[in-house]
Amino acid sequence: MAYLLECEGVTKNFGGLVALKDINIQVMKGEIIGIIGPNGAGKTTLFNIIAGALPPSYGKVFFKGQEISEKPASEICRLGIARTYQIVRPFNSLTTLENILIGLSFGRINPPAYKKRVMEAMNILTFMGLGTKANNAAETLTLVEKKYLEMARAMATSPEILLLDEVLSGLGPAETVRAMDTIREIQAFGVTVIMIEHVLSVIMELCHRVIVLNYGVKIAQGKPNEVANNPRVVEAYIGNVEMGEQETLNA
Amino acid sequence: MASQFLQVVVGGILLGGIYGFAAFGLSITFGVLNILNLAHGDFLMLGSLVGYSIFLSFGINPFIIAIIIIPLFVVIGVGFYLLLLKPISGKPPNQLLVASVLITLGASIVIEDLTSFFWAHPITGIDYSLPSLELYGLVISETRLFILLVLLILAVSIQLYLQKTYMGKSIRAITQCRGGAKLIGIPISRISALTFGLGVAIAASAGVFYITLFTVTPVIGIPLTVKYMCIVVLGGLGSLTGSVIGGIVLGIAESLTAYWFGAAWSPAVSFIVLISILIIKPEGLLGRQR
């Protein structure tokens, strides 16, 4: 199939709440896709479904033509989809190196041989700028370092698709630039990146395409500047005057 | 034959009602504090023994004792919480689990051992039952019906309490969404203390009824707590109706087992029920555990 990842009519209900309704998405290899939308729009739920943490209530997810809708998360990871978490969840008492090793040893279909594992893990850590922190417990890292750890751990599984869930939130301007560079480098390795973000300037700069969700429904999709000027998107973010929601679309 | 069977079933319902009641106490404790009180069954046991002592000393009607006991054990429960549980309440979930298991298990052991020691004084041993039959001399079933009635009244009052009062609503709020409850100003720490006291008092009160029907020994604590846990699993966290229904199911199962296979096997029942549920419907459990 032409598409690397495809969501077909994905719907998710939690009891009476419709979190996602009839989502159709197609992702090509090598793209950087942004997913934006107000809070509660269902973005993380979508990630959860793609990554296998939750099954869809209706609809299907296809990865490289194969249906993965009902597969368990561990299998999907091995197939090549890795994710980070919006609120960082490192393995706290374990060292940074060990965190990576878990992704390395279990997240791949063909994990490297015993002796090579540490070396490769160190490579990944160094790439992410965490080389000096290899033997520190994950809980001692700063928030920024933890975010990089999340990415590193996901990259350790040598994924074809990387799901980044608000990885840039909480980063200052310099750190944001550095993170963006890292994401570009990741994409240069051949990884397809799908990122949920609120920092719209980043989305505009990095992403080839943007998908906008609101209240569980896809309301727009296309190139960044097309989407930014879409009146429905503007309304979704700025909201009605009475509600008083404000969010700037300009960097 | 049929009437005997019916007797057994009724006995089971009664037993189950008592279980369900006490299990509810455990359920709200867990819902609010996120700590499973392994010593919960011991409080039922203590309630029984205290109730018995009061009965022996003052000869008061056991049903009144059950009511008197509530405030007493609320105080004990609050004290227990403040002394032993509050210090660890702030810890992250991993540590909280280990710490709470250690503390409540340790407390359970201490309670049971000390009770065995002090109640061994009458050399005849520690088994006895409350001869309330002598109060209502006529027909055994009358006592039981009465207990059922009282339990029903208590259940309704608790349900009302939960629905109408501030405390009750706070308990439900915290159980459903801790963060949100904090945000709207519910004093979690204070409510936790009171909830623990309440949960424990409900168990103790149930204990008074328990002893009117069955013998009590100091070591029934842990098996009881296991049963309560099974009931909470069956009936769902925080739900009184759930606990009562779960309790009744268990109670009937236990009664029937004792009737058909002999009393020695009835401790096994709660376990087998639990394992069966876990095999058949694991999602029901996992969904509630948060």
Add this chain to the structure above:
Amino acid sequence: MSWIQRKNLFLIAILCLCVLAALPLPASSYVLMWVFLMAVYLTLALSYDIVGGFLGYMNLGHSTSFGLGAYSTAILLNHDFGLALALFLAIVFTAAFAAIVSYPFFRLRGAYFALATFGLISLMEVFATNLQHVTGGSGGISTPPGDHMVPAYYLSLVAASGTVILSHLLGRSRFGLALLSIREDEEVARSFGVPTFSCKSLSLVISSVPAGLAGGIYVWNVTYISPPAAFGLEIALSPVVMAMLGGTGITLGPLVGAVFITLIQELLWIKVAYFHVTIYGVLLVLLGLFMPGGILRTRWLWPVVQRLGFGEKIDYFKKQEILQR
């Protein structure tokens, strides 16, 4: 640095083992029995820690494996099975039981799991007391008499040392890493490919083997087993307390804990013989309040533990040092 200190510790361990191995000659059977029991408890504590410490699931029902091992061995010995075969079959039975039990029980988490496994012991006790034709009921079973003290003594030392090695190797292995990741965050572990269910199940089976073996050796030596001995509170909790006191998830933990517990026991036994159980309870409470991580995790001792190279961190960093040279 840590090399040298590790070598030292290793040498001390070898020395201790030599002393222990030579002990039967001068020592009385009271002393031998004491060491024997210590070794049994240590085996139990270390094997408990595989699930309780590495995996993070408090399997309070660990002594079920001990009891099952003991009873199976006793029954087989009474049917004229040789010791080796009896022990082997007993272990197989215990491991199979653990495998089966893991299916329902690992659907529980946290305190539910702890309580349910603890309740399992009572259930086993009920079975043991009631299945009289098999288990001899509340009277227990006696196995063919004989003085097995010395060989049992050595067996127990082998079992204990073997379990130490098992625990150590597990801590350094990929499987051990998986268990630790499940302990830290099971859902995340799963999303990174760790096969959580099979890991949990396997860890329970692995931990049941030393425990079952210990039970078998115990009954062979003592030539008697009864429900309270196999499934009682003492055998259920002492290993757990040792592991928790010393520090869970660390190989050295149960060893440290065992030392402390025996010290406390010896001290208290002289003073108060009655409240033994209560003291355990109080100890548990104090542990939970002040040192839930165990001695080895108490802050001011941490640097010492690190320097000894026995921190709970896996040894990969040592490999890395090699790489960086």
